[in-house]
Amino acid sequence: MSFEWPWQYNFPPFFTLQPNVDTRQKQLAAWCSLALSYCRHHKLYTLDVMEAQESPVFNNKKIERKLSMEAIQVVFEELRKKGNLEWLDKNKSRCLVMWRRPEEWGKLIYQWVSKNGMVNSVFTLYELSSGDDTEGEEFHGLEEWMLMRSLQALQTEGKAEIITMDDGKGVKFF
């Protein structure tokens, strides 16, 4: 299924950082939403800032408008504040894009676990992300670092415990 662009994507002012504060807030919200949904659609978990500028997300060739580097940084900062982005380096050249936050992932995983009556079971990380049983689930194919964070979030909530096993890590749900 092809990605559906939001109406803002074809609105030239969308690519200019708005000086009016209220307008800017709405604009940034739309950008965050677009960036995240694009990454979700293409299952992108990391972004390189330089590459991003040329990616269709921030560069609409049809209307000949693209987001300036400054504006992209502002959008990324906004994502970071909302918990959807994490910088991988001090220079802010690469980042992790969490179009679903760890807490959200954790919730989904727990839902699946309890729905299938597997509370109190132990799972390996591999089983969760790549096992046959989880095929069709949204968290299937989740990258390990993301999975870890999600489980850590559940752990914080007291719903799971990460355990170290012989050949890796596992998790027990409560």
Next chain:
Amino acid sequence: MDRFSWSNGLLEINETLVIQQRGVRLYDGDDKAKLDVGVVLLSTHRLIWRDIKNHECCISMPLSQIIFFEEQAAGIGKSAKIVIHLHPPLVNKEPGPYQHSKYSYIKLSFKEHGQIEFYRRLTEEMTQKRWENTPVSQPISTGTGSQGGRTRAVGIVGIERKIEEKRKETDKNISEAFEDLSKLMVKAKEMVEVSRSIANKIKDKQGDITEDETIRFKSYLLSMGIANPVTRETHGSGTHYHMQLAKQLGDMLQAPLELLSPEDLVNACKMFESLKLPLRLRVFDSGVMVVQLQSHSEEEMIASALDNVSEKGSLTAEEFAKLLGLSVLLSKERLLLAEKMGHLCRDDSVEGLRFYPNLF
């Protein structure tokens, strides 16, 4: 040259002008006389000479002084001359340019020619001796003229003399006028006072005097260059001055006739609202200040800006200016204001700055 006497150059009755020649320099004997080039005139009675530049300088000599005369041909660099040998001066001769001279002859140097004709006429007169037939009074002195009979100015000399007198008269008037300048200033001040009091009366009695009269009178004042003037001197500096100025601005929506400093103007404009005048000073974020009618409310401006932009899809400041017939500066201010209010948003690209309706 001591045979000459000062003269006013006016001819006597019975005296007739025979010939005159300009460009003549006088010589006292062989020496150049201490006079400039002038006009020599021959009448039936006298030989007259007048300075061309200074008509006051006029001398004459009775023809009876002449013993004989002869021509002196021109040479290289020298003009033709007539040498005139003279009797000794009369005892009661009136004073002239020379008290005494060692020469008993004079020369007329004709720098612009004419010596031939002059010589011929002089010969005629000296032969006819018409002065003996029609005696006139004593050689005329520089005194004011009439001795018995009226001094009539005739001929070209007379006309010249009249012109001269008129010029003197004008000179006198001008200097008198300048002397009276201070009196004039007082008069002017009075006039301003009167006009101002009338203008005030008009303002107070708005009801009694018809609008038509008021307008007429105001235009009358305006033509005199006085339109209820408010000057620093009359009203002093400070708030009061600015208040008055503000009222004036409010009345006329045009600059007063005096020069104003921008500072004064702005201060006056700041008082519009407190003085309940239908004008407002608006300051934009950029610092631009405009004076606008109160009716020109902000909402109206923004609404109309939004309408225009929506209709066209988007507008640049230049396009908007053209649409409204406003300056680009003002139209941009309006667009910025509408953006500030959240009605418009901007598209800033290499193509320029364009405004869109805020669809966010």
